[in-house]
Every structure is written in C-alpha cells, then in structure tokens.
Amino acid sequence: QIQGTIFPAPNFNPIMDAQILGGALQGISCEKDVLIDILTQRCNSQRLMIAEAYRDMYGRDLITDLKENLSHHFKEVMVGLMYPPASYDAHELWHALKGADIEEKCLIDILASRSNMEIFQMKEAYLIQYNNDLQQDIDSETSGHFRDTLMNLAQGTRMEGYADPSTAAQDAMILWEACQQKTGEHKNMLQMILCNRSYQQLWMVFQEFQNISGQDIVDAINECYDGYFQELLVAIVLCVRDKPSYFASRLYSAIHDFGFHNKTVIRILIARSEIDLMNIRQRYKERYGKSLFHDIKHFASGHYESALLAICAGDAEDY
Numbered sequence: 001q002i003q004g005t006i007f008p009a010p011n012f013n014p015i016m017d018a019q020i021l022g023g024a025l026q027g028i029s030c031e032k033d034v035l036i037d038i039l040t041q042r043c044n045s046q047r048l049m050i051a052e053a054y055r056d057m058y059g060r061d062l063i064t065d066l067k068e069n070l071s072h073h074f075k076e077v078m079v080g081l082m083y084p085p086a087s088y089d090a091h092e093l094w095h096a097l098k099g100a101d102i103e104e105k106c107l108i109d110i111l112a113s114r115s116n117m118e119i120f121q122m123k124e125a126y127l128i129q130y131n132n133d134l135q136q137d138i139d140s141e142t143s144g145h146f147r148d149t150l151m152n153l154a155q156g157t158r159m160e161g162y163a164d165p166s167t168a169a170q171d172a173m174i175l176w177e178a179c180q181q182k183t184g185e186h187k188n189m190l191q192m193i194l195c196n197r198s199y200q201q202l203w204m205v206f207q208e209f210q211n212i213s214g215q216d217i218v219d220a221i222n223e224c225y226d227g228y229f230q231e232l233l234v235a236i237v238l239c240v241r242d243k244p245s246y247f248a249s250r251l252y253s254a255i256h257d258f259g260f261h262n263k264t265v266i267r268i269l270i271a272r273s274e275i276d277l278m279n280i281r282q283r284y285k286e287r288y289g290k291s292l293f294h295d296i297k298h299f300a301s302g303h304y305e306s307a308l309l310a311i312c313a314g315d316a317e318d319y
Contacts, residue, residue, distance in 0.1 A: 012042065
C-alpha cells in the first residue's frame with residue numbers, strides 16, 4: 001500500500017484559506033504558524049486553488065508574497081509546496097544544472113525515480129518555466145557516461161508493464177560482461193538496459209544476474225564503476241527494487257552524512273508527500289531504528305522544523 005502523508009483537506013474552502021493567508025502575510029509580523037497550518041494541511045491541487053483565490057482577492061501572486069515575507073530554508077519549504085509536482089521537479093533540476101555548482105545528486109534523485117509520465121510533464125514544465133530544453137541543458141552541463149545515462153532517462157521511454165522472461169537471462173549476461181570488461185560500448189549497453197527495460201523486466205534481470213554471477217547487481221556495479229555514473233546506476237537499481245527504501249537512504253545520508261543537507265531533505269519531503277512519504281517513514285524507522293520525525297526534530301529548528309514535521313506528519317510514537 002503506497003501512501004503519502006498529505007491528503008486533500010475535507011470541507012475545503014479556498015476563499016477562506018486565501019483570506020486567512022492574506023491576513024497572516026499582511027500583518028506587522030508575518031504569522032508563520034498560520035502559513036504552516038494551512039499550506040501543509042492542504043494537498044497540492046488545493047494549494048493551487050488557494051493561490052488562484054488569493055490572486056482574485058488581493059491582485060497579487062501568493063508565491064511572490066511568500067518569497068518577500070519569508071527567509072532561508074523556511075521560505076524554500078513554503079514556496080516549494082506551492083509548485084505543481086512537475087514544476088517543482090523542473091525548478092529543482094534547473095537549479096541543479098544552472099546553479100553555481102552542478103548538483104549531481106539532485107539530478108540522480110529526480111531522473112532515476114520518475115515515471116515516463118512524470119518525466120514528460122517535467123520536461124514540459126521546464127520548457128515553459130525556463131524557455132530551455134531539459135535534455136539540451138543536461139547535454140551541455142554534464143559529461144561522459146553519466147551524461148549519456150541522464151539523457152537516456154530524460155527521454156522517458158522506459159517500457160512499462162512489459163516483461164519477457166526469455167530475454168532476462170540475455171540482459172543479465174550483458175550486464176555481467178559490462179561489469180567485467182568496462183569498455184565504452186559495454187557501459188552503453190549497461191545503461192541502455194537499466195534505462196529502457198520495464199521495472200518488471202529488471203526484477204527478473206537482477207535475479208538472473210545473481211544466478212549467473214553469484215553477486216548482487218548493486219555490489220557488482222559498486223566494484224566495477226565509480227563516480228556519479230556508478231551512483232546513478234545504483235540509484236536506478238534501488239528505485240526499481242523499492243523507491244521508498246531508496247528515498248529513506250537518501251534522507252538518512254542527507255541528514256547524517258552531510259550535516260543536514262537542507263535542500264535534499266526539503267526536496268524529498270515535498271516531492272514524495274502525496275506519493276509514498278508514509279512508506280519512506282516506515283522504511284526509515286525499520287532500517288535506522290530512529291524515526292524520520294525524530295531525526296528532523298533533532299537537526300532542524302524553529303518554523304523550519306515545524307513545517308518539515310508537518311509534512312512528515314509523524315504521530316506520538318515517532319517522537
């Protein structure tokens with residue numbers, strides 16, 4: 001049962017919400033608790049309706065008003081909640097590609113985990129928002145086999161729902177050879193299989209790989225390759241196996257290995273809030289013993305902490 005943590009609010013009234021937000025933002029001191037109470041307790045489509053009502057009521061853009069009244073990471077969370085999912089992905093990719101330093105891990109997180117439809121919508125949003133072609137930007141800002149694999153994922157042409165047991169062993173053999181020989185051609189074949197076969201097919205391929213090599217595909221990739229190419233390949237495998245586990249491990253490393261890497265934590269919580277954040281929370285607790293709620297509470301503070309915890313939607317047993 002795949003489940004998010006944010007659901008449509010019952011008895012939803014966008015006009016009333018817009019009015020309350022207007023009051024909270026117009027006041028002498030911005031009422032941040034009110035912003036959290038409303039924006040984290042409405043689903044994305046409801047937030048978009050609130051933004052529309054807000055524009056009708058005040059003649060101003062809600063995102064602009066949030067940006068002007070808020071600061072730092074709290075601002076990033078509140079503004080991030082206001083983007084439709086595809087626009088949010090596009091926004092994150094644009095900043096990852098065009099920022100001062102290219103953020104490879106952000107490119108990996110998004111492109112390794114999204115469905116064909118999500119990729120199609122994200123490319124459309126990217127073009128509208130930035131008047132640029134996502135694939136061209138990936139092509140110009142990244143390099144080598146890492147770039148080739150990202151470009152392949154960004155095509156959004158993965159087979160869906162189709163599996164052919166008779167070709168699984170062949171594919172596994174190609175993957176195994178690619179891990180032995182590591183030529184440019186082998187790397188190409190490796191990423192072509194990982195980017196284009198259906199999830200159902202890849203499940204069988206990974207099983208066959210284990211049978212042929214006596215080794216798990218992730219261990220083999222880690223041994224044979226390095227750098228961001230290796231990280232991306234492993235991310236694809238982990239997403240095929242279990243997306244919530246993949247995101248749980250990304251959150252854990254963002255919180256513990258990088259001294260609370262705010263951007264990553266914010267991006268994953270917002271992007272997965274209506275998809276599988278409840279499952280991510282479960283995997284996190286099972287795997288690391290502490291709840292995601294506990295770790296966020298430990299590392300974040302103030303309204304920023306409150307906003308993240310509201311999205312995470314922990315309950316009493318998570319403290």
